[in-house]
Amino acid sequence: MDQHQRTYEVMYIVRPDLAEEETERVISTVESGATAAGLTVKNVERMGKRRLAYKVRKFQDGLYVLLTVEGAGGAVAELERRLRVAESVIKYITVRVDEEQKRLAKIKKIRDSKVRQRPQTAEAATGSEPAPATA
Amino acid sequence: MADEEKKEVTTSGEAPEAAAPASPAAPSAPAPRHYGRGPGGPGGRRPGGPGGRPGGRGEGGPRKFFRRKKVCKFCVEKIDSINYKDVRLLQQFVAERGKIVPRRLTGVCTPHQRRLTAAIKQARNIALLPFAARY
Numbered sequence: 001m002d003q004h005q006r007t008y009e010v011m012y013i014v015r016p017d018l019a020e021e022e023t024e025r026v027i028s029t030v031e032s033g034a035t036a037a038g039l040t041v042k043n044v045e046r047m048g049k050r051r052l053a054y055k056v057r058k059f060q061d062g063l064y065v066l067l068t069v070e071g072a073g074g075a076v077a078e079l080e081r082r083l084r085v086a087e088s089v090i091k092y093i094t095v096r097v098d099e100e101q102k103r104l105a106k107i108k109k110i111r112d113s114k115v116r117q118r119p120q121t122a123e124a125a126t127g128s129e130p131a132p133a134t135a
Numbered sequence: 136m137a138d139e140e141k142k143e144v145t146t147s148g149e150a151p152e153a154a155a156p157a158s159p160a161a162p163s164a165p166a167p168r169h170y171g172r173g174p175g176g177p178g179g180r181r182p183g184g185p186g187g188r189p190g191g192r193g194e195g196g197p198r199k200f201f202r203r204k205k206v207c208k209f210c211v212e213k214i215d216s217i218n219y220k221d222v223r224l225l226q227q228f229v230a231e232r233g234k235i236v237p238r239r240l241t242g243v244c245t246p247h248q249r250r251l252t253a254a255i256k257q258a259r260n261i262a263l264l265p266f267a268a269r270y
Contacts (some may be wrong), residue, residue, distance in 0.1 A: 011220070011261050054266040062262065066220075093219075093261040102217065107215050 007042070007101065010034075012083055012092035013062035016049060026088045027065055030079075037078035039071035057090045065075050068097075152244060157227060205242025209251075217250040219257035233265040 012024050034041050039115065047064035056062065069076070076094055084090045208227075209217065217224070228236050228243070228251055235255055238248045258264040 013262065023246075052262040053259070054261055054262060054269075064261075091260075091262060093257060095219065095257060104215050111213075 005070055006073065006096055007068065007098040008076050009095045009097050010067040010076070010079065010083070010092060011071060011095070012065055012067070012089050013052070013056065014065060015057070015059055015088050015090050016061045016063055017059075018088060023063060026086070029085065030065075030067065030086070030089070033082040034067065034069050034075075034079050037082070038075040038081060039069040039073075042068040042070055044068075049078075059090060062090060068086060207242055207244040207247055209247040210244055217247065217254045219254045219261070219263065221254075222258060222263050225251070225255050225258055230262060231268060233259075233268045 012030065014023055018026065027046070031044055033043055043066075045066040045068075047066055049061055049063050051061050052059065069079070080092065080094060083089050146150060156268070214224070219225070228241060230236050235252055238245065241248075255264060258267050
């Protein structure tokens with residue numbers, strides 16, 4: 001069933017009271033855990049320390065890390081299991097992004113083709129397109 | 136807010152609509168920054184529902200209150216992706232207590248409100264937005 005290669009974003013929060021190298025270790029552990037689960041790690045982005053909107057395990061802030069992976073759904077479930085077990089990861093969320101990316105690419109394509117159709121108006125405004133003449 | 140309402144977008148040439156339900160100073164209601172475009176946003180806004188305030192009526196006589204027609208911020212500014220990571224954007228559509236502001240107040244069109252709601256809920260799950268602001 002889970003043969004489809006899909007792109008997911010896994011955002012997780014590492015507890016803030018760890019030392020620098022400790023945090024690094026957690027992040028690399030998660031990364032290798034993802035690989036072990038059968039996922040391809042596309043990108044790891046540290047989003048830095050942020051204040052949490054509410055307390056999580058009695059922590060007021062947390063270190064946000066965004067992990068972009070590609071692989072099957074079952075592998076993501078395995079990665080989530082690992083995150084749940086990991087003591088220093090206090091929260092995580094997985095979002096499937098490939099459908100959204102596809103949708104955005106489609107919109108962009110449509111928009112680009114429109115721009116090409118009437119280049120003179122497109123030049124006038126890049127951010128906000130002028131109202132169509134009919135209006 | 137009253138000043139802003141004067142700046143009604145009349146580029147559309149449409150007659151001002153009948154009383155949209157009053158938006159009593161929604162603190163998080165977005166103020167679209169530019170009105171580059173006339174009508175044509177998908178879905179768009181709709182005239183006030185049957186629940187309009189009695190004071191806002193008066194379609195026959197001259198209108199005393201000039202209510203700015205609400206437009207969907209996402210359609211106007213052509214924001215394609217409503218992402219849960221974009222806290223700054225989502226925060227505009229969350230009331231002080233952390234509630235999602237209804238479409239009726241913000242003017243967001245249905246497809247975008249749907250995406251917005253999903254994004255806000257995801258953001259809540261990862262502690263980027265509060266479920267409920269504490270007091």
